[in-house]
Amino acid sequence: MTETFALEMQGIIKDFPGVRALDNVTFSVRRGEIHALCGENGAGKSTLMKILSGVYPYGTYKGSIFINGKEVQFKSIKESQDAGVAIIYQELALVGEMTVAENLFLSHDLMRAKVINWSKIYAEAQKWLNQIGLHINPQTKVKDLTVGKQQLIEIAKALTKKADILILDEPTAALTESDVEILMNLLKDLRAKGVTCIYISHKLGEVMRLADSVTILRDGKTISTNSIKEMSEDKIVTKMVGRELTELFPYEPHPISEENILEVKDYSTFDPYGKKIIHNVSFSLKKGEILGFSGLMGAGRSELFISLFGGFKGKKIGKVFIDGKETNITKPADAIKEGLAYVSEDRKRYGLVLGMDITKNTTLTALNKVMKLKVIDHALEIKSAESMAAKMKLKAPSLEATVGKLSGGNQQKIVLSKWLLNNPKILILDEPTRGIDVGAKYEIYKIMNDLVKQGVGIVLISSELPEVMGMSDRILVMSEGSITGEFLREEATQEKIMMCATGGKTGESSAVNS
Incomplete structure (x- = not known):
């Protein structure tokens, strides 16, 4: 065994009823590096990490694991944690009603004393918060923090347990761009301090920017491990899917009807306390059109379409026309009868x-x-x-x-x-490719192409600018509950969209709220 490796997994085989999830996988990570683990959904990444973190205990798989050159056989999650392994899942494991300090030391000896020394706990919590550059009061309830800050709390929680190997599973899936920057800077700081990070992500731009090396899995097998300097996004994609995707966004020109399938006029919504969330929005969707909705998180895109679908309980005013006929949708069942379908951004909570x-x-x-x-x-x-x-x-x-x-x-x-x-006549896709791999994304885009050729009108809500620009016929931009820009496919640039998304107006946009 070479001591330059913080982790080695050799010949890992894991079977489930009717399927081999991992087939002789080998995975090695050098000490103090950020090592990306890439692959399509179902490639075996999560299964491999669950073996490492003790979720699948020794005896339920074949193969060997070595940490710092010493073989380990984890029979539980605790044994893995005691060996310095910590995993942060996409669904964060924090207790919202508890304070930051309580979450940090939930299973710590400090919280097990007969008389809890809160002054000491808050002081210790502040020390860890300072270490990750998060300047908040440790007595703040976790539910009052943004998802980005919660993600950093999870990392601090892992560090309190003296984690040497930190596994992050899709850590930026729900983060704003500013939160992504904070997280990346923190990971670079941890790398400088000798912490080994395993970074699982479908966002290849982040992988290229952050990782030192990358291992690619496909169909439960190790395809390659390379220095990031030897790779490009195209090379990673080709290894992941086993074929070249000549275009990540397979947009196909298609006829668009002049007929509006959906028309929204002067539409506003209010929360239960009377605060206006959506401000006099007007737009139209044509048969066979992919209408992209861009904007920063909190711009009101999801709130607008949840309300149009009948899923928002607050007051709403304005007019909605489907196939030229005014309609009053008060609940999702009404929307379904009118030919609407809504794919929620949170598939686990609302979609399945x-x-x-x-x-x-x-x-x-x-x-x-x-x-x-x-x-x-x-x-x-x-x-x-x-x-x-x-x-x-x-x-x-x-x-x-x-x-x-x-x-x-x-x-x-x-x-x-x-x-x-x-x-459906109208398909609303809210972040349809969040947290899925490039191969699955490609297949969903092809389905979108097939649907619009059949005359279905598609609304594509996405925080990924390349996705909106790559697949939309027309793009609307929202900021603070209002539409601030409209662009035809050939007009749109990232700079124009971002200007409108941050509340600015651009004189080069088409007629807004047409």
Whole structure:
């Protein structure tokens, strides 16, 4: 064993019923480096890290793990933590009602004393907060912090446990650009202090900017480990998917009807306390058009479309027309009847029933299509789910698999299947590719192309500027609840969009609120 490696995993094999998740994987990380782990959803990244962090204990897999040259056999999460391994998942494990200090030392000896010395706990918490550059009161409740600050609290929590190997799973998926900068600077500081970081991300720009080296998994196998200096985004993509994606955004020119399928006029919404959230918004969506909505987090994009879909409880004013006919949508069931479908940005919370199988999730919003005499026809239900699974190129052991155990990309395909089974006229996609790999993204973009050719109108809400610019026919920009810019595909630039997103106006934009 060479002592330059903080971690070595050799010949790792992990089987689940009907599928081999990891097939003789080898993974080595040098001490004090940021090592990216890339691969499509379902490639085995999370399974490998769950073995390292003790979620899948020794005996449930084959192979060997060495930390600092010494073989380890973790039988529990605690044994992994005691060996200096800490993992921070995309879904943060913090208690919102507790203070920052309480979260930092939740399982610490300081909190187990018969009489808790709060002054000491707050002082210790402040020390760790200062170390990560987070200047907040340790008595602040976690629920009152932004997601970015919560992410930093998780890192500080890991450091209090003297973590030498820090695993971050999609750490920037829900962060603003400023929070991403803070996180990246912190990781660079930790690297300088000798902490080893394993960075799992689908955002290849971040990988190229931050990592020292990268390991790529595909179909449960190690494809390569390279210095980041030897790689490019295109090379990483090719190794991940096993083929070249000549264009990450496979936009296809298509005819767009002159007919408005959706028209919104002078639309405003108010929260339950009477505060105005959406300010007199007007826009239209044409049949066969992909209408992109860009803007910074908190701009009001999701709130606007949740309200239009009938999912917002506050007061709303304005007019909504579907196929030229004024409509009054008060609840999601009304929207579904009018031909709307809404793919939420939070698929686990709002898009799926994680404990149910693929078939039942797929038919959830279209039960009328799989019923005979008001009773569900199970044969028809299975046939419908099989048809959608084939169309979506779903990767799963069987349609009886529990949705919560699938990869993010496959979960997103099921959410899409659920809505497309209803044959919607208007499809609202809210951050449809968040947390999924480039291969799954590409397949979703191709589905979008097919749908608009059939005359479906698509609203694409995305915080990823390249995605909005790469797939939209027209782009609207929102800032603080208002539309501040509108651009045709050929007009749009990142600079123009960002100017409007930050509240500015650009004289080169098309007519706003047309």
